[in-house]
Amino acid sequence: MKPVALFERKSLAAALVLAGAVGFAGAVFAQYSQDQAKPAATPDSQQAKPAATPDPTPQAKPSVTPPQANATNKATETAMSEQPIIPSKAEMADAAFKKLDAGGKGYVTKEDTKGLTGFDSAFQLADAKHDGKLDADEFKKAWASYTGRKS
DSSP states (O other): OHHHHHHHHHHHHHHHHHHHHHHHHHHHHHOOSSSSSSSOOOOOOGGOOOOOOOOOOOOOOOOOOHHHHHHHHHHHHHHHOOOOOOOTTTTTTHHHHHOOOOOOOSSSTTTTTTEEEEEEEEHHOTTTOOOEOOOOHHHHHHHHHHHOOOO
């Protein structure tokens, strides 16, 4: 009696292993079995409709740029356009000056700092030459006044 029970256990185990292997193989086959040359089967409601007769007059098609390319182009344009980048108050004066002096002029103007809310009074106080420009030293004083910390 024992040999039969042992045989049944082995058969059952073998059947389970085989069923698992077939199930796994079926999943793999289903994923890769579709011939790429043939269109995928679609329900009747999603079948392609006949194409309209093409317009005999050729027209220029608008170029479509992927969103990532647009973001890259905008970043490049901004960097190349010499537009100031508004620094945060947490930045050191030297780093803030470099961001605001995007063109490398050696000074920043009120126009460059217009994005810094509340910086006008610090600008006026630090503009020792009264020329409407802050060089690096003048800017350090203005930045210290604006941020409330020494540079």
